[in-house]
Amino acid sequence: MMLISYITSQTQLPQNSVENTVKLLNEDCTIPFISRYRKELTGNLDEVQIGEIVKFKEQFEALEKRRIAILKSLEEQEVLFEELRQKIEEARDLIALEDLYLPYKKKRKTKADTARENGLEPLAKIIMSQNATDVSSIALKYVKGEITSEEEALEGARHIIAEWINERTDIRNMLRNQLERFATISTKVVKKFEDDEKAQKFRDYFDWNEPLNRIPSHRLLAILRATSEGFIRQKIEIDDEKALYKIEERIIKSNDAASKQIKLAIEDSYKRLLFPALSNEALSAAKEKADESAINVFAKNLKQLLLGSPLGEKRVLAIDPGFRSGCKIVCLDAQGNLHHNETIFPHAPKNDTSTAMKKISSLADAHKIEAIAIGNGTASRETEQFVKRIQFKNAMQVFVVSEAGASIYSASKIARDEFPNYDVTVRGAVSIGRRLQDPLAELVKIDAKSIGVGQYQHDVDQSKLKSSLDTTVELCVNAVGVNINTASVPLLSYVSGIGPKLAENIVNYREENGAFNSREEIKNVPRLGGKAFEQAAGFLRIKNGENPLDDSSVHPESYAVVSKMAKDEGVKISELIGNKALLQKINLEKYISDKIGLPTLKDIIKELEKPGLDIREEAKVFTFNQNIKTINDLREGQLLPGIVNNITNFGAFVDIGIKESGLIHVSNLSDSFVKDVNKHVHLHQQIVVKVLDVDVERKRIQLKLHQLDTR
Template identity: 80%
Template structure:
């Protein structure tokens, strides 16, 4: 396993070995990357994630080897040579090729020919030294085989199967497909004018190299095929492919050679090409999936680590026209204090009543900020809020509603607010997203947040796995207040999981707030391992021991106490004291298990304990003169917010229904390798309008430096 992972990652062998040992002890990625730096050689969470990926891959390969060896033993066909080849295998494709001749397949043409006694004839043809082939074939005309042609055809079916099972031929064709395969599409004529097909019209007649096609384009093509609008074909130079096989098999110029040529053509068209072109397309799809999942994961990370407003009292509005605007008032911890509906927009148009109501509510509940959902009627509601004369300065934020409706109808929302309907729950979610995006967004299935490309077309298991890792890493990099966190948030803490999260929540409800990290050990079923993995990510505000509200692991408290004692100060006095911290000689605190990386982390944390790695929320204002796509003109400079990032560019909300696209070529004057190096999600940017296609509702933008 260690050799396998080393060959895939190029990471130091010792680091991999120690990381695998820690993973086998049920340690989590956040815990290992943060608190076991000496063992891993300072590997970060991404590198550890790679080790996990290839460890899983290796284990799946070994599991498949065991299953194949068992099947071959049962068939009594396992030779020493075959066993050695299988055990030496390092990838699944080669392994399946080795197993292919022994697979119990459905009834094939070759199987029928064997039953008709034609295998000896096939062997004679393959030997290529028979002179009078017709006379030889005539001997096999009996039973089901009525003619010489039928005998020869049956023998060719057996030969075609042998050719299909040859690893060298399969690998040769694989290489050709890898280098030269083209993916070609044609429109299904009866669907050409279908309204839903129009978004795929670029692919009505398309051809491109399969190994160079970008992820988003391949996924779009496969979706169009799935929806029945286009047909997809994989093409290579068939003549060249057949010549390559001929060279490997035909060694003479006899009648046997003619039969072999026919068998090769049959093997290629019926068996090899359909199977291996599908495999090539599947591999391209896996590569495209990986690229799309990476994009989604990067976007999700940026979204989850979005700027929090913090513990402030918020009035949140879920805007709407006919059904009104749902208004809720939340305290600094996100608890619901009040809710009602105002009707400032048509058809009721009671803007005066709505303005008075907002002024009254903000004063009554000592509101410090307003959050407005960015859906229908958002701009109109924002304009209304700005007309209100508030007694105090009021920050007004427009907040993404993505996934709020999913949350409001979920079991989590019903459990939190059993006596309120979905509209109230949706408004609460908008307000809480402003206070702390991470704490609120973990309650929603990450796939529903909608920041990615073709997330519903990729391998859903791989996507879910990757997104869970992202959420876990984000939650643990920020840390969690154990006394206010919801069950979903607690469940992502290292070593905790859903069941222990519920136990923590129930313990808190029955016994009141936790006062120390030690008390966490009293939670039912929370054992030593879970405490080791999770304690440092769980924070306790106003705890008796100030280290309980820091990222210092309880296992290192004694080190901090010794540092403070050596400096003749209390731990309280050491925390935040830059001068004292700068003069600590870390080397004297090194032990066999604690080295400089851990000690440097401790001092960094003592300097700014519990520091939130996220930026603060900033107010943003769209251009008030731009209400619809019809107001856009080429050359305009507009403020916008990046609301989605893909491999081909990023989408920007400029305050109207349609988001504009900054194509990758318009992000910079120089070559752009990674969109994320130039923009990040929710970044406030200035864009230049390049082109507006009103019929297709497409807006082309350029990033203005």
């Protein structure tokens, strides 16, 4: 089986596009580079389609690796006959491969192995032939050595038959089909945990039953977590009688003593071997599907968070709010550099409000502050209200910023390296301020899993989660582009073709030689070779450099064609950039060559019209309802402003300005059926919600989407 045909059969993408994409991947090209700068070769595939090719390429390679290992094992055992080899070479998935290998797989000593050692395999064959008229008398001939009775002989023969049945591919596939179509998953609470406080969050699953093929990912992951924590027991079930009948009709041909022994062997094989293994396989498949769904939700949320609205290069005063320990204040310049820090105590128990107001006012004047960022943790609402009472000399925008993961960053090696002389409270406040300036540049410093914008992220396959999130971060970073003269090592490390080590080398070179003046100068960075430059250059920006194209997404390999366009139009490149009327008159057909085609030329024109345009929306100030301070202030029917702070498959969580987030269940997002929550709301979107129900005891708030907030 060939790689290309495997990928095309799985993706339904054109063969030529797949072939060229695989070739580029084998040449160590990245997904962002291929999707942006190799459109002619891929047939204009986007990053999602290229990601699918990567996924199935890896699947195929894993399949081939296992196929080779199995063939080698069978050859060493000297059992690889031609028909078996052909079946193995034609197998299109790991399950089919493992079924073929099962009879030859080295395993712990089984009951069938013991029976064979006692010489009972011939008896098993006689029974399976279903030709013997007197099974009892034949069995007596095998009563010798370890076998002391007729029943022991028959039992041993049944163990061998049970193993044969277990190894039959057709029977295993039939049971897989039954499990796939009809399996249910049921749960029961462990008696001693019925009233346990920790178990109450799983109360919905104390007595539950649902078809396995229809269970939503979040529910299955919740059940599996409750099971692993010992609060409930779960089991997979199908109609056993129906399954046994379907096995019997494949094997039993008569109604005699031999068939009775076979029927007993079938029951044993089903209960002891087939059902335990295949029900676990079905549950694993359901878990894998649930993992994929949860990981996709996390990746979508992460993308929205990373592409959140930046304030841009403005001077910010950031506050990490608190009560007893005070509010930590930092002043940052437009590039996010720390210029000042101290602590104020405007809240209880000190209530030094007057001094705190004067301090913030004077700092805002001294550092020419343009915006204030307040973390959304403890004392956030009180701090926001306090700040809004200050009379600033100039108009001041006040933003509440998510603190998710800030504590992870502040205690990390990255933070210690950035601020070795400051404690975690200062680092946390700096992170809050920088998140307002540029969420992407700051959030890449935190392990994506710790940001907390998903569901059951600790329960899913961790390697798949990391791979998906790393890819998401990489795509976001490259979609926005990176200023090479201000970017941190973590941000640079996600640029196509760079990685952590080259990112360090870039920053070290920058510190030793000053700012980069051109993309060409990037080639001077130690160990940054031609391939890395090719992959990275188009995503690295140089502000006010020697060549105006260096602050655009036009790749250096296309500079010559832009120069030709400018020359043909009788203008300088700088005069061509931003001149939409002139750019739209250019006949692109004239510049097509064997190296550059129409898709790339169209991208170049689009970029030249608005060079360096940030794809992200601008940050907007948001204000919660000031009368709602705790869950006790909520009433059914209230309309409240809120911000979407998490999205799951079952709905969206909304921050309405109190400790507890409310849930808009998927059924309350629209009057029509909702297939994808993300098509109705997105992370950090400002909306208006209606309060449907408040459960103070369980701290649960049910909301309905009223309208998108257009303020």
